[in-house]
Amino acid sequence: MQVRWISESELLARATSGLISGILILGFAVAGWSIVPHAAATDYSRIYQDELPGLVALPDEVPVFVMRRDRSVIRHGSATSAPGDRLRVDIFRSVADEAPDATEALLFQPTLEVLWLVANEESQAELRRLLGALQEEGAGAIEAVIMSDIFNHTYRPMLRSLLSDAVSRAWEDEQTQDAFADLLRTSDTAMRQVLRGEIEAILTSRVKEALWATVQANWTNVIGVPFGYELDYAPVVSAVTAVLQDPLVHQKFVTFGRERLTTDEARRLAERLAIGLIDSLLRETRLPKVASEIMWDPRLRNILHPFSESAMNLVSALPRNLGGLGKDSSLNPLAAHIFKALVLGRHTPLVMFVTPQDRTRMEQLSPDAMRFLISGDGAKTT
Amino acid sequence: MKLATDLTVSGLTIRTPAGVLLVEDASFEAAHGELVLLIGPSGSGKTSIINALCGLIGERDSAWQVAGLIQFGDRQIDLAKTRSDLCGLVFQGNALFDDLSAGENLRIAADHSPQSRAGYDPTPVLSLLSDIHPDKTVAACSGGQKQRIAIARTLVADHPVLVLDEPNSGLDIKSSRRLASLIKKICTERSMPVIIAAHHVDDLLPLADKVLLVDSTTRSIIRVTPDMLAIEAELMRLDVGTGGRPATSANADRWRKHIRRGSSAKWFGRYFAEYFWVLCASPYMLAYVGLGGIILGFVSIWFGFNYHAFGGYLKSILHDETLAGIGFVQTTIAVPLVASILVVARNSAVISADLGNRQLSSQFRAMGNLNIPGLGYLVASIIAANTLSLLLLTVAALATASWSAFQTWYFFFPDQPFEFWQENYFRRLIESGPSLLIEIGWAACKIVLSSILGSAAAIIIGLRPKTSVVSINNAIAEAIVIGVSMALLAHAFFAILQFWR
Numbered sequence: 001m002q003v004r005w006i007s008e009s010e011l012l013a014r015a016t017s018g019l020i021s022g023i024l025i026l027g028f029a030v031a032g033w034s035i036v037p038h039a040a041a042t043d044y045s046r047i048y049q050d051e052l053p054g055l056v057a058l059p060d061e062v063p064v065f066v067m068r069r070d071r072s073v074i075r076h077g078s079a080t081s082a083p084g085d086r087l088r089v090d091i092f093r094s095v096a097d098e099a100p101d102a103t104e105a106l107l108f109q110p111t112l113e114v115l116w117l118v119a120n121e122e123s124q125a126e127l128r129r130l131l132g133a134l135q136e137e138g139a140g141a142i143e144a145v146i147m148s149d150i151f152n153h154t155y156r157p158m159l160r161s162l163l164s165d166a167v168s169r170a171w172e173d174e175q176t177q178d179a180f181a182d183l184l185r186t187s188d189t190a191m192r193q194v195l196r197g198e199i200e201a202i203l204t205s206r207v208k209e210a211l212w213a214t215v216q217a218n219w220t221n222v223i224g225v226p227f228g229y230e231l232d233y234a235p236v237v238s239a240v241t242a243v244l245q246d247p248l249v250h251q252k253f254v255t256f257g258r259e260r261l262t263t264d265e266a267r268r269l270a271e272r273l274a275i276g277l278i279d280s281l282l283r284e285t286r287l288p289k290v291a292s293e294i295m296w297d298p299r300l301r302n303i304l305h306p307f308s309e310s311a312m313n314l315v316s317a318l319p320r321n322l323g324g325l326g327k328d329s330s331l332n333p334l335a336a337h338i339f340k341a342l343v344l345g346r347h348t349p350l351v352m353f354v355t356p357q358d359r360t361r362m363e364q365l366s367p368d369a370m371r372f373l374i375s376g377d378g379a380k381t382t
Numbered sequence: 383m384k385l386a387t388d389l390t391v392s393g394l395t396i397r398t399p400a401g402v403l404l405v406e407d408a409s410f411e412a413a414h415g416e417l418v419l420l421i422g423p424s425g426s427g428k429t430s431i432i433n434a435l436c437g438l439i440g441e442r443d444s445a446w447q448v449a450g451l452i453q454f455g456d457r458q459i460d461l462a463k464t465r466s467d468l469c470g471l472v473f474q475g476n477a478l479f480d481d482l483s484a485g486e487n488l489r490i491a492a493d494h495s496p497q498s499r500a501g502y503d504p505t506p507v508l509s510l511l512s513d514i515h516p517d518k519t520v521a522a523c524s525g526g527q528k529q530r531i532a533i534a535r536t537l538v539a540d541h542p543v544l545v546l547d548e549p550n551s552g553l554d555i556k557s558s559r560r561l562a563s564l565i566k567k568i569c570t571e572r573s574m575p576v577i578i579a580a581h582h583v584d585d586l587l588p589l590a591d592k593v594l595l596v597d598s599t600t601r602s603i604i605r606v607t608p609d610m611l612a613i614e615a616e617l618m619r620l621d622v623g624t625g626g627r628p629a630t631s632a633n634a635d636r637w638r639k640h641i642r643r644g645s646s647a648k649w650f651g652r653y654f655a656e657y658f659w660v661l662c663a664s665p666y667m668l669a670y671v672g673l674g675g676i677i678l679g680f681v682s683i684w685f686g687f688n689y690h691a692f693g694g695y696l697k698s699i700l701h702d703e704t705l706a707g708i709g710f711v712q713t714t715i716a717v718p719l720v721a722s723i724l725v726v727a728r729n730s731a732v733i734s735a736d737l738g739n740r741q742l743s744s745q746f747r748a749m750g751n752l753n754i755p756g757l758g759y760l761v762a763s764i765i766a767a768n769t770l771s772l773l774l775l776t777v778a779a780l781a782t783a784s785w786s787a788f789q790t791w792y793f794f795f796p797d798q799p800f801e802f803w804q805e806n807y808f809r810r811l812i813e814s815g816p817s818l819l820i821e822i823g824w825a826a827c828k829i830v831l832s833s834i835l836g837s838a839a840a841i842i843i844g845l846r847p848k849t850s851v852v853s854i855n856n857a858i859a860e861a862i863v864i865g866v867s868m869a870l871l872a873h874a875f876f877a878i879l880q881f882w883r
Contacts, residue, residue: 009399009445020665024672025778032781035788037804037812075802092801331701331795333802339699 044091047082048105048351048373058349064089065334066353068099071120073334079351087373089351102353105373106362109349110341113369117362118334130317134310141307150299158290166284170276179269283345388413389468389543389575390453394461394603396430399445404430408450408603410594412543412575417566419586420579420603421613422596423620428579429474431596431603432545435577437465454542469577470541474548476532478520480850484531485516491538506571510534510564521849526557530564537568544568544576550585558585565589583613595620649754653763660736661729661764662771668778674724675717675779679786682712687794702806705791709807712783715877718825721779722869725772726836730865731858733764733837737844738854746845761841769833776829824880828873835868 058081066076076095082088089105108114116124145151170176281287294300295308334350341348351373354362362370392409404427412418422428433439439446449462459466479487488507510530514523523531529549536544546565550558566589569576580586587593593608595616606616661667686708737760740746749756784807791803811818840861848854 017665021663021668024665024668025663028668028672028778028781031785032777035781035784035804037808072797074797075799075805077801078805092799094801095799098799331798332699333701333798335699336702340702 044077044093044096046089046091046375048079048087048089048375049085050087050107051372051374058087062349062351063333063337064091064351064353065337066095066099066102067118067355067358068102069355071118071358073118073332073352074098075333076353087351099353099355101355102358104354104356104359105375106352106354106359107349107371107373108352108369109347110338111369112338112342113366114350114352115335115338117365117369126317127314130310130314134307134314141304144303145294145300148300148303150297151294154297155290155294162281162284162286162290166277166280169280173272173276173280176269176272176276179265179272183265183269185265283342285343285345388454390451391435392451392453394431394434394450395448396427396434396439397447398430403601405596405603406601408601410603410605412577412592414575415570415573416575416591417569417586417589418575418577419583419590419593419608420577420596421581421583421593421606421617423598423617424581426596426598426620428596429547432469432471432547432577432579434461435466435543436469436471436545437467438471468541469543469545470536470539472529472532472536472544472546472549474551476528478528478532478535480520481852481855482520483516484511484514484518484520484523484527487520487531487535488516488538491535495538495540506568507534507537509567510537524557525552526561529553529557529561533565533568537572542574544574546576546578546580548580549578550580550582555585558582562586562589584610587613650759650763653759654767657763657767658771660732661725661767662774667725667728667771667775670728671721671724671775671779672782674720675782676786678712678716678720678779679783679788680790682708682716682783683787683790683794702809705803705806706809708787709784710810712787713780713808713811714821714825714880717780717783718776718828719870719873721776722772722829722832722836722873723866724779725768725775726832726865726869727862729768729771730836730840730861733768733840734844734857734861735854737841738848738857741845742848742851742854757845764841765834765837768837769830772829772833773826776825821880824876828876831872831876832869835872836865839864839868 058079060080062079063075064077064079065073067073074095075092076098077089077091079087079089087107116127119127295304295311334352337348337350340346359372389412390409391411394408395406396404398404408431410418420428420431430439434448434450435452439448450460452459452461452466452468454468457468459468479490482490488511511534514527514531518527520528520531533544533546533549544565549565550561553561562585565576565578565586568574578586578590583590583593587608587610590608593606593613595604595606595613597604598620606612686704740760746756787807788800788803791807792798792800795803811821814821843857843861843864846857848857
């Protein structure tokens, strides 16, 4: 027998140790490589552009979703701005073949309305029923609260402060400013300066005064806006019109021409201001706190009881029907994105791929809720 | 005529796991009351033979090949099939239980001796212990006292044959002679065969009844005259036959390379490689840290999304932020912390045990005597290897924790794309942009400080004087506690600085 300087078992033990260590190190490397983010795979990228000229300015990156046949939505990729007002969509490799018939790319703002459009008919019907109950049962209670001394002394000043801020934001809103710019376009340079300066100040100040009436007229419909309810903008439109009748304003408009205050541009400005105001209130993060204080104020409990019940039913139904919550809670990445946008006050839009049939259905439900994206080069890029 | 109850060993063959044949078909006898000396040159196989007689060979390595027959009284043992339990062994170096007192060393042997020992006469044993208090610690006993306690302990276990391995090793002449006469007395009074394997036989020879020589040239056991001159002549013959080979052999060439003076710088690398393997790259270490990462990844996701009042919300509309939070905490805080605790705990034990053993066996003194900067080599190697280990193992734990986190997440959300998990899990790190390097820097600071403090504690504790194995054990426990505490403090310190903004 050949004599060895290291025993066979010792050699075997060393070799085995080395081999096992090598396998383990390889395992760590494979595990690490498989989970660490790498550069986006370009063979899964597509270029899109807005159907209408002038793509909405995008933040660095927006999420891309795909809606499947059962209307469940999963993340599908990410999109970024590309040169030439175009949009580069990078599809996740692992779900590149998911829902191949979802060929229509839609751009949405992150509002509850998107969840409403995605929700199935049963969920929409349930929410409509609960909203009806809320309006019916709660109307009297809310009316009583608003008229009560407790509310007027304690909460009205707080709400007025919130409303004032909401008006400022509504006025500074891009679309309001566009409407205002349209109105100014028809005036001469001197008048533009007047309108941008003194008239703007008067307008802002006077509209704030008229807002309470607007809220009173709209309080029940505000909750239903994302679900297809229309707002009554008439009080704000009237308020803005009243502002324009103000003697001070009149004086400034002598050279501007009174007939211009009844033009389409002026009316559109009034409407945009009202719509901007409601949107601003929906995004007001302090409002839920005040609302909560009102709801839990023991002095108002008896008055609010019927409303509380209906409101709670609706509140508990919202996450279930729009957020994927329920007995078998499942991840709804679309609801997660929108919830985060609402809570954090972000406006990161989203892109969603749907089938042509779903696009038609969504258009019928809310034609203004989305913008359509068309393939920039008609084919996958490589 | 040979007594029926004599010890007879026949056909004894022993081959080491390395394939070296020590003895082949060897035979010898030992009568009752006979003191037999087993002698032979170093490496001839004396210890292996007595291990075979005592059933201790191949305990740790089944690759030993042993054959032969032992006959004693009406018992017959085939060594190829059965381990012998006939002989009680007094180990070289005593092998006393140094966490027990002298008395307890005997009591534990007595409590585990055969039932038949009930009528046993303890007188011969007591004569061995006349100058030792039972409560005396083993560490406090002299070399001779330790040897006698070890013999007494073996006698108490009541084996029919007594075997001693180098009993006079390390004893002075007086103690050695006293021990020899005690052994002879036991041998005579108890009328039992006693076999002593020894190098230095001067003090034992006058009392020996028989001398057996392990002949490494013929691989046999031969009987020699119990005479010092005859023994020396035999040993010289064997020495010429083995150690006196011409220096031109291949083995001599191998040795020349080792003896030639070279650069001393390589020794740092040699020790660094040794410690790096033990502290980082050994399979147990890798598996241990990898498993820690896997469990951490699983726990963070499983309990992060479950068992919470808002569990449903966390899984649905709050999913993104929940996952981003878990991912950030796991990658920047939890994994580095857990990896540090696991690695520092384990490596503190290894370091303190290693240095403690070196201290106990006087290796540092030997290094000093040989002008080897032992402390420098070892301390620098340990700190460097341990720090590099912790950095690499933290990366490994991050990989397994993240992988496990994904698998657990995928269990919850099987229809969601992998990239969606990836985007959220790593979001906070990706969003941090260039400051990601700062986050990595914080983690590195925690790891490096944990490693340096943990290593330093283990080194200091390991280098303290050691008197016994028990003191090494205590040092290990101390090093783990202090090392882990240091690691926790290091992480807490840098975490406060990291998030103080």
